[in-house]
Amino acid sequence: MNPLVQELRLNSESSQPDDLQAFPAAMLAPTKTVLLTPDLFAPDSVAAKRQEIRDYFQQTSALYERLFELIKDDASFYDRHEPLRHPLIFYYAHPAVFFINKLIAGKYISGRIDAHLEAIMAVGVDEMSWDDLNTEHYDWPAVKTVRNYRLAMQARVDAFIQSMPLELPIRQDSPAWIILMGIEHERIHLETSSVIMRQMPLNELRHGDGLTADEQQLWRSCPHVGPAPANAWVEIPAQTVRLGKPAEDATFGWDNEYGSEEVHVSSFSAQERLVSNGDFLKFVEAGGYQNESLWTEEGRGWLHYTRAQRPPFWSVQNGTLQQRNLLEQVPLPLNWPVEVNCLEAQAFCAWQRTNTGQNVQLPTEAHWQALRETLPTDQPTWSKAPGNINLEYYASSCPVDLFSQADFCDIIGNVWQWTRTPIGPLKGFEVHPLYDDFSVPTFDGRHNLMKGGSWISTGNESLKSARYAFRRHFFQHAGFRTIIDAPGHDCVTEGSKLYETDQLVAQYLEFHYGPEALGVQNFPQACSEASVAHAEPAMRHRCLDIGCSVGRSAFELARYFEHVDAIDFSARFIQSGVRLQQGVDVLYEIPTEGELTVARSISLDSLGLADCGGRVHFTQGDACNLKPIFTDYDLVFAGNLIDRLYDPRLFLEGITARVLPGGLLVMTSPFTWLEEYTPRAKWLGGRREHGEPLTTFDGLARELDPHFTLVHRQDVPFVIRETARKHQHTLADMTVWRKNGP
Numbered sequence: 001m002n003p004l005v006q007e008l009r010l011n012s013e014s015s016q017p018d019d020l021q022a023f024p025a026a027m028l029a030p031t032k033t034v035l036l037t038p039d040l041f042a043p044d045s046v047a048a049k050r051q052e053i054r055d056y057f058q059q060t061s062a063l064y065e066r067l068f069e070l071i072k073d074d075a076s077f078y079d080r081h082e083p084l085r086h087p088l089i090f091y092y093a094h095p096a097v098f099f100i101n102k103l104i105a106g107k108y109i110s111g112r113i114d115a116h117l118e119a120i121m122a123v124g125v126d127e128m129s130w131d132d133l134n135t136e137h138y139d140w141p142a143v144k145t146v147r148n149y150r151l152a153m154q155a156r157v158d159a160f161i162q163s164m165p166l167e168l169p170i171r172q173d174s175p176a177w178i179i180l181m182g183i184e185h186e187r188i189h190l191e192t193s194s195v196i197m198r199q200m201p202l203n204e205l206r207h208g209d210g211l212t213a214d215e216q217q218l219w220r221s222c223p224h225v226g227p228a229p230a231n232a233w234v235e236i237p238a239q240t241v242r243l244g245k246p247a248e249d250a251t252f253g254w255d256n257e258y259g260s261e262e263v264h265v266s267s268f269s270a271q272e273r274l275v276s277n278g279d280f281l282k283f284v285e286a287g288g289y290q291n292e293s294l295w296t297e298e299g300r301g302w303l304h305y306t307r308a309q310r311p312p313f314w315s316v317q318n319g320t321l322q323q324r325n326l327l328e329q330v331p332l333p334l335n336w337p338v339e340v341n342c343l344e345a346q347a348f349c350a351w352q353r354t355n356t357g358q359n360v361q362l363p364t365e366a367h368w369q370a371l372r373e374t375l376p377t378d379q380p381t382w383s384k385a386p387g388n389i390n391l392e393y394y395a396s397s398c399p400v401d402l403f404s405q406a407d408f409c410d411i412i413g414n415v416w417q418w419t420r421t422p423i424g425p426l427k428g429f430e431v432h433p434l435y436d437d438f439s440v441p442t443f444d445g446r447h448n449l450m451k452g453g454s455w456i457s458t459g460n461e462s463l464k465s466a467r468y469a470f471r472r473h474f475f476q477h478a479g480f481r482t483i484i485d486a487p488g489h490d491c492v493t494e495g496s497k498l499y500e501t502d503q504l505v506a507q508y509l510e511f512h513y514g515p516e517a518l519g520v521q522n523f524p525q526a527c528s529e530a531s532v533a534h535a536e537p538a539m540r541h542r543c544l545d546i547g548c549s550v551g552r553s554a555f556e557l558a559r560y561f562e563h564v565d566a567i568d569f570s571a572r573f574i575q576s577g578v579r580l581q582q583g584v585d586v587l588y589e590i591p592t593e594g595e596l597t598v599a600r601s602i603s604l605d606s607l608g609l610a611d612c613g614g615r616v617h618f619t620q621g622d623a624c625n626l627k628p629i630f631t632d633y634d635l636v637f638a639g640n641l642i643d644r645l646y647d648p649r650l651f652l653e654g655i656t657a658r659v660l661p662g663g664l665l666v667m668t669s670p671f672t673w674l675e676e677y678t679p680r681a682k683w684l685g686g687r688r689e690h691g692e693p694l695t696t697f698d699g700l701a702r703e704l705d706p707h708f709t710l711v712h713r714q715d716v717p718f719v720i721r722e723t724a725r726k727h728q729h730t731l732a733d734m735t736v737w738r739k740n741g742p
Helices: 003-011 045-068 074-078 088-105 115-120 143-163 175-197 213-218 277-285 297-306 342-356 365-372 503-513 523-532 552-557 571-581 610-615 648-656 696-704
Strands: 233-236 239-243 261-265 268-271 314-317 320-324 329-331 416-422 447-451 468-471 542-546 563-568 586-593 596-602 616-620 633-639 659-669 687-689 692-694 708-723 726-739
Touching (some): 074 143, 088 143, 088 175, 115 143, 233 365, 239 365, 268 365, 297 342, 365 416, 365 447, 503 523, 503 571, 503 596, 523 552, 523 633, 523 659, 523 726, 542 552, 552 610, 552 616, 552 633, 586 708, 648 659, 659 708, 696 708, 696 726
Parallel strands (some): 542 563, 563 616
Antiparallel strands (some): 233 268, 320 329, 416 447, 447 468, 687 692, 708 726
16 A cells, blocks of 8 residues: 555544534525425515525625635636636626626617627537637626626616516526526536646635635535545335426426436346545545556546546645645545546446446436435425425535435535536427527537536535536546446446437538438539639638538538638527537438438538548637637638618627628528518518618618628529428529728
């Protein structure tokens, strides 16, 4: 045994816990999520519910501020403490702009607080891999600017809560649902930000004597340390479990939580406790990080890139193993749960399989659900949390044997528990139209579910129905429990081909990538060829495909341009392009007649576009409020976009400055203006003005003069397939405009 480890174990004396007491309500931490149903015993249940939502919003904002008040100096907001995530200035602003962006998207409010901030801080949290975060082009705002924005947002949202229409129960189309969405979103980032802070130098945070008395209480760590306890196996009988949150559930839920699936779980054995630091230390001492045979292919890639030797929150200080908590560095508490990413947890299971000859692995979502059924309480109904969760006890992990729950410890709480299940939609899944990029981008086989919540999981995160997932190399306050499953069951998680189940996305995939219909050339391909015919060879560097949908036009333009930015408002659409870019075959079904369908399988390789994929960068964005980094383009292509924007004139005003002199703006549209998308007063044409007809072409020409000159105009036909025998044949007007010189 390593003598340093032996000394640590001998000096880690167990201390018996005092009676566990939850924080008083005034301490900001424990808060019950708002129920959607009426308060049956309130004299005026609507007024009482409105005040409850208001209190929940204010308490969430205050708690978030309290976390960021731990940062000593503004300069620390801009350091990259976690290489795979943005600096903390992003996380300070992002939840605030979320409220305004979603309320505007839902047409509940009009007018922005700060359009620039609401663009640059809108998205950009979950990066694609461990080595691809773009560190360039970020013009971060001052901390004071963000702080003032947060105050303005809080005042505006608070006023909205007091005046919004409110009917009970609260449903997904209610303005109150959007407020709850914003609140729960901020609570997610309370946890995300605390993970990043654990990677900051301790001297950049206020801690110890630098905290006020109530801050010391709010952010106190668990004092109980000791040797790692034994971890017995408990047999669980075969059973059928039900996954999914019922539609009639009385708490807010994210879209991926709804739906229903019944899964038969064969009998298995689960460890009584989470894997402790002491348990994992044996894996480290046995050379687990050096034995690549224990790691998946993905895990080996991560090892080679990071050169990791131990879990992320461990370090060696003065010859002693230490663990970094939120506001302190302590000798490694062997009886606390280890915190690792999913790849490390998988390797530990492989090591256990080698040592024991048994099928030791991570549980599936269904296995965890079987354990969860043994714990009858849930966050809205408990009087005091049954585990280290909801910030009711500690601002750190605690011993893995401190909280008994039925036959186990920490079924919920302490740290999140990795599963081997990649997150996917449950049967009956429907995207929430105002947040379509919450779940869909994670349905790629690369994001594994975590269950159970951590010490700082509050609100929706602490509910039984919560379904959160991260890429397998990401770190959270997450550990794991092992099970022994039936022989032959899958031991590792690999990416897989996924069926596209969204009918609208499937229709667009067919439009972009399906075979030609009625003798009409593929529309994105035809538009690309017609556009490039007018592009000077010396001006084929940067291209923007705005309103790119599922991506075919971006890939076609990448045949000719060195770099193509592909932007669409819908993450549901661009996710298909991303999966194709990653070399995944995208599978979908389209109707033929009645209930009959035909399956399609598409890939960039089969279309001769494989070499173009690497030159395309997909991003979700609002065409009328793009980030400043999207500029200096030789060609901008807006395919069938202009008559689907909420403010076409604002788009044209903004896009003009993003095209280089001599560059091209290419637009196509069938000019089918609908008030469903664009208020009539904002139509560029297709209406009468001063009693005279105004065509869209004339409206476009008026808006683009004097910055552009028309160089080409033509009709481009396209066909949208509905069934095998029913197609829509349409003509789009294509106009090519060249930007005038300076």
